[in-house]
Amino acid sequence: MIPMNTLIFDVDGTLADTERDGHRPSFNLAFKEFGLDWEWDVPLYGELLAVTGGKERIRHYVARHHPEQLLDAHFDELVVQLHQSKTRHYMALLEKGAIPLRPGVRRLLDEARRAGLTLAIATTTTPENVSSLLSTTLGPESLDWFKVIAAGDIVPAKKPAPDIYLWALEALGISAPEALAFEDSENGLRSARAAGLTTLVTINEYTRGQDFSGAKAVLSDLGEPDQPYTLHQGQLSAAGWVTVDLCRHLMQQTQHP
Ligand code: XBP
Ligand code: MG
Numbered sequence: 001m002i003p004m005n006t007l008i009f010d011v012d013g014t015l016a017d018t019e020r021d022g023h024r025p026s027f028n029l030a031f032k033e034f035g036l037d038w039e040w041d042v043p044l045y046g047e048l049l050a051v052t053g054g055k056e057r058i059r060h061y062v063a064r065h066h067p068e069q070l071l072d073a074h075f076d077e078l079v080v081q082l083h084q085s086k087t088r089h090y091m092a093l094l095e096k097g098a099i100p101l102r103p104g105v106r107r108l109l110d111e112a113r114r115a116g117l118t119l120a121i122a123t124t125t126t127p128e129n130v131s132s133l134l135s136t137t138l139g140p141e142s143l144d145w146f147k148v149i150a151a152g153d154i155v156p157a158k159k160p161a162p163d164i165y166l167w168a169l170e171a172l173g174i175s176a177p178e179a180l181a182f183e184d185s186e187n188g189l190r191s192a193r194a195a196g197l198t199t200l201v202t203i204n205e206y207t208r209g210q211d212f213s214g215a216k217a218v219l220s221d222l223g224e225p226d227q228p229y230t231l232h233q234g235q236l237s238a239a240g241w242v243t244v245d246l247c248r249h250l251m252q253q254t255q256h257p
Contacts, residue, residue: 004251006179007112008168008197011123011130011151013184013204015105016137018125019049020205022090022099027054030085034078038066046206052124052187053158055083087126094132101137102202104222104229104241109138113145115244120148122168122181122192124158127151148172160187165195177254180247186210198254200242203232216250 012018024045031038051060058079062069069075130151134142148171155163176196183189183199185207192199193214201215202222212218217234223241231238
């Protein structure tokens with residue numbers, strides 16, 4: 001048995017609650033900038049999150065709500081431009097420090113580094129978004145903490161396809177049993193599981209009702225000693241905080257059921 005040596009993190013919803021107050025308003029600012037009266041409110045955005053990837057999400061919305069736009073010869077170009085504008089607005093929001101890390105994230109990253117574990121990222125989001133989030137929350141040096149950052153259009157098929165996790169595993173030079181994945185959504189969980197990864201889910205407002213069968217555990221968040229997680233699913237203590245030892249314990253459960 002090869003022991004676990006790597007933690008692979010999703011970004012949006014997992015490291016930080018970026019969707020409702022980060023990506024969503026940034027899409028809306030981009031629509032406004034282009035003179036479009038499209039407005040993604042909180043419930044609508046929850047529905048649109050079924051499709052991962054910002055450009056893919058815009059296309060999905062247009063197909064449902066403004067299908068006439070699909071006939072425009074410049075539609076593909078518009079999507080790319082809207083998404084570039086959205087990325088600029090999102091990064092400006094991050095620069096303002098608008099989006100903090102979720103409970104326990106910094107603590108677990110620090111502990112994992114002290115324990116000599118490898119850290120990696122596997123996300124659907126645009127690479128610049130990852131760099132901005134990491135440097136505004138953990139400092140610019142934190143980009144070097146991650147051996148591999150797999151992000152965005154690096155693979156054509158986004159989550160729930162396993163491609164981004166398979167790409168990350170290949171770049172890390174490890175096999176799936178050597179890593180534990182952290183996700184917040186059903187699409188993310190399906191992606192990680194299809195790549196063969198044991199997966200811990202921390203839910204958020206948008207994902208709490210989703211189907212997490214196949215997750216090793218489902219928690220409210222990673223928890224802190226003074227702000228323990230709540231257990232939603234799995235064989236773990238009902239409250240606590242996720243440590244490297246707990247991650248190892250989850251992996252052992254997987255290998256010796
Ligand atoms: C994240 C996404 C992304 C972000 C927006 O999914 O679906 O689309 O919402 O990012 P996951 P971009 O957390 O499962 O990786 O606009 O940069 O695509
Ligand atoms: Mg996510």
